[in-house]
Amino acid sequence: MFTTFMFATGIENSIPTINNGRTRIDEMEKCGHYKLWQKDFSLLAELDIQVLRYGPPLHTTLVGPGRYDWSFADMTFAELKRLNVIPIVDLCHFGVPDWLGNFQNPDFPQIFADYAKAFAIRFPWVQLYTPINEMYVCALFSASYGWWNEQLRSDTAFVTALKHLVKANVLAMEKILEVRPDAIFVQSESSEYFHAENPAAIQPAEVMNSKRFLSLDLNYGRRVDSEMYEFLMDNGMSRSEYHFFLDRSSLRHHCIMGNDYYVTNEHRVAANGSTVAAGDIFGYDEITRQYYDRYMLPVMHTETNFMEGPNGDEAVNWLWKNWANVLRVRNTGVPIMGFTWYSLTDQIDWDTALREENNRVCPVGLYDLDRNIRPVGRSYKQLIADWGDVLPAQSVCLTLPLILPQEYQAPLPLRHQEQVLERICKTTKDDIHKAAG
Numbered sequence: 331m332f333t334t335f336m337f338a339t340g341i342e343n344s345i346p347t348i349n350n351g352r353t354r355i356d357e358m359e360k361c362g363h364y365k366l367w368q369k370d371f372s373l374l375a376e377l378d379i380q381v382l383r384y385g386p387p388l389h390t391t392l393v394g395p396g397r398y399d400w401s402f403a404d405m406t407f408a409e410l411k412r413l414n415v416i417p418i419v420d421l422c423h424f425g426v427p428d429w430l431g432n433f434q435n436p437d438f439p440q441i442f443a444d445y446a447k448a449f450a451i452r453f454p455w456v457q458l459y460t461p462i463n464e465m466y467v468c469a470l471f472s473a474s475y476g477w478w479n480e481q482l483r484s485d486t487a488f489v490t491a492l493k494h495l496v497k498a499n500v501l502a503m504e505k506i507l508e509v510r511p512d513a514i515f516v517q518s519e520s521s522e523y524f525h526a527e528n529p530a531a532i533q534p535a536e537v538m539n540s541k542r543f544l545s546l547d548l549n550y551g552r553r554v555d556s557e558m559y560e561f562l563m564d565n566g567m568s569r570s571e572y573h574f575f576l577d578r579s580s581l582r583h584h585c586i587m588g589n590d591y592y593v594t595n596e597h598r599v600a601a602n603g604s605t606v607a608a609g610d611i612f613g614y615d616e617i618t619r620q621y622y623d624r625y626m627l628p629v630m631h632t633e634t635n636f637m638e639g640p641n642g643d644e645a646v647n648w649l650w651k652n653w654a655n656v657l658r659v660r661n662t663g664v665p666i667m668g669f670t671w672y673s674l675t676d677q678i679d680w681d682t683a684l685r686e687e688n689n690r691v692c693p694v695g696l697y698d699l700d701r702n703i704r705p706v707g708r709s710y711k712q713l714i715a716d717w718g719d720v721l722p723a724q725s726v727c728l729t730l731p732l733i734l735p736q737e738y739q740a741p742l743p744l745r746h747q748e749q750v751l752e753r754i755c756k757t758t759k760d761d762i763h764k765a766a767g
Contacts, residue, residue: 332380332416332732335721336630336668337714339696340383341370342677345425346471346478346684351432353687354425358387360678360689362699367406369701370674374415376703377696377711378718382410383460383518383632383670385420389427392445400452407453411735418458418516421446421502424468424684425479432480433472433491443501450509455738457510460518460632461502464590465495466545467520477685489565496548497574503581512731515581518588518632519546521617523596525608530601538599543624546587550625551579586667586730587625588632589618591652614655619664628665628730631656633672635694637681638704645694645706653713660721667730671710675699 344357358364374382386403393399410417422442430438446461462468472479473487480487499517506513522542526535540555544562547554553576554562562572591614598608614631622629636648649671660666676695679688691699696707 332730332734333722334718336381336416336730337379337710337718338381338383338418338632338668338670339374339377339379339710340420340633340670340673341675342673343385343387343420343423344684345387345389345423347425347428347432348478348481348685348687350481351428351479354389354428355679355684355687356387356389357677357684361675363675364402366701368409371406371409371413371415373674373697373701374413377707378714380414381416381418381458381668382674383418383420383672384410385417385423385460386449388422388445389425392427392430392441394429395441396444396448398445398448403449403453407456411455414734414736416458416732416735417456418460419449419453419456420460420463420518421449422462422498424463424471433469433494434480434482434487436494438494439498439501442498443505446502447505447509450506450513454510455733455735457512457733458514458516459503459506460516460588461506462495462499463518464520465492465499465549466522466542469495469545471683477683485561486565489562489567492544493548493562493567493571496545497571499549500575500578500581503584504578507584512733513584514586514730514732515584516586516588516630516632517546517549518590521589521591521595521614521621523612523617523620524599524605525596525611527598527600531599531603534601534603535599538597538605543621546621546625548575550582550585550627551576552625582625582627585627586630587621587627588630589614589621590633590672591617591631591655592634593636593648610651614652615658615662618655618659619662622659622664628667629659630666630668630670632668632670634670635672636706638693638706642705645704646709649706649709649713671696671706675701 341363342357347354363370391399469488469491471477473482473491476483503515524535524538526532540558593610594607596608596611597605599605618629634652636645638645656669673695675697676699677692679690680692696710697703
């Protein structure tokens with residue numbers, strides 16, 4: 331069993347389309363992972379990292395309804411299993427295959443859920459999943475800002491994309507649990523806050539601070555705020571669609587609330603509702619506790635990074651600041667399970683949020699694109715060495731029942747899975763008896 335704090339990184343598999351679907355931004359291709367995946371995996375041991383946010387490219391793996399090309403996934407996941415790396419499998423990252431169109435397509439949730447189940451059947455040793463990455467951000471950028479995929483700019487398009495994304499995530503969790511009853515889902519979602527810059531901006535800031543919770547409210551089956559209920563109903567969500575989410579609130583017991591935090595996650599709101607980045611005013615600590623107070627779920631810091639600048643220590647200082655916030659969250663009694671520097675290597679074109687294909691390197695990785703370690707990589711390695719043996723012994727949080735890939739069929743993990751299945755069956759029977767009176 332893996333019982334320590336999860337120090338993680340990720341290999342980004344974003345695949346949004348721009349230019350009205352004519353151009354796909356495939357970060358794995360641009361960052362060289364398709365050619366250098368073995369080298370990339372070998373870097374994990376250099377850093378003593380055993381947890382990796384990772385997933386197959388959806389647009390080339392899901393080739394049609396019920397049709398899958400597992401060739402790349404078979405190679406990469408076999409290697410992760412051989413290395414005994416724990417993947418948090420990211421199945422959908424900001425885009426869909428061309429034949430599915432975009433997130434306005436009502437067929438997407440069921441087709442994606444079937445794909446998630448097929449993946450779980452093929453790779454039964456995988457336990458941790460992020461079925462859909464940053465559902466709120468994906469809907470916002472695709473259907474409200476008009477940047478990606480459907481490139482629409484309306485509240486109705488936003489609600490449509492959001493309900494399809496969250497429904498796909500919920501259905502995928504159900505399907506995966508049919509195969510792996512002890513699966514754990516790490517919802518990687520952007521943690522946001524909107525600051526009013528003057529009294530006239532209070533009202534639009536309050537609306538935005540309610541809207542930021544919509545994806546997780548629906549995902550965890552929590553009743554949304556009254557103003558947000560009206561917003562959803564006014565923009566195309568039906569009562570039956572809303573109750574679909576409320577009726578599946580029990581899935582939250584399989585979840586870790588993943589919070590992503592960047593220097594751009596806090597916003598300054600003007601009276602007319604326009605926003606600009608505010609910098610880290612509250613920081614990860616305060617905003618995460620807002621989300622924790624709302625959902626009361628174990629937490630994981632699932633994404634952060636910062637560009638290395640002319641001094642060479644900008645990303646190092648941001649790492650230290652975020653780690654100090656993680657410790658503050660933990661020391662105030664919030665069960666926090668892990669921390670992630672995202673990603674393993676530099677990324678391409680995130681300076682424009684993938685809206686433009688400039689092929690410009692963003693120096694945010696633990697390694698550059700030649701796979702040379704950056705200062706932040708060395709600092710993260712030292713942080714893991716310093717804290718790796720301390721946190722489990724002093725932790726105030728629960729211990730996750732994680733099973734290492736190579737231990738999947740060992741007697742103790744198998745018994746654990748049987749016990750989980752027994753509890754699920756018992757809970758189902760109890761619910762039936764209660765419903766019968």
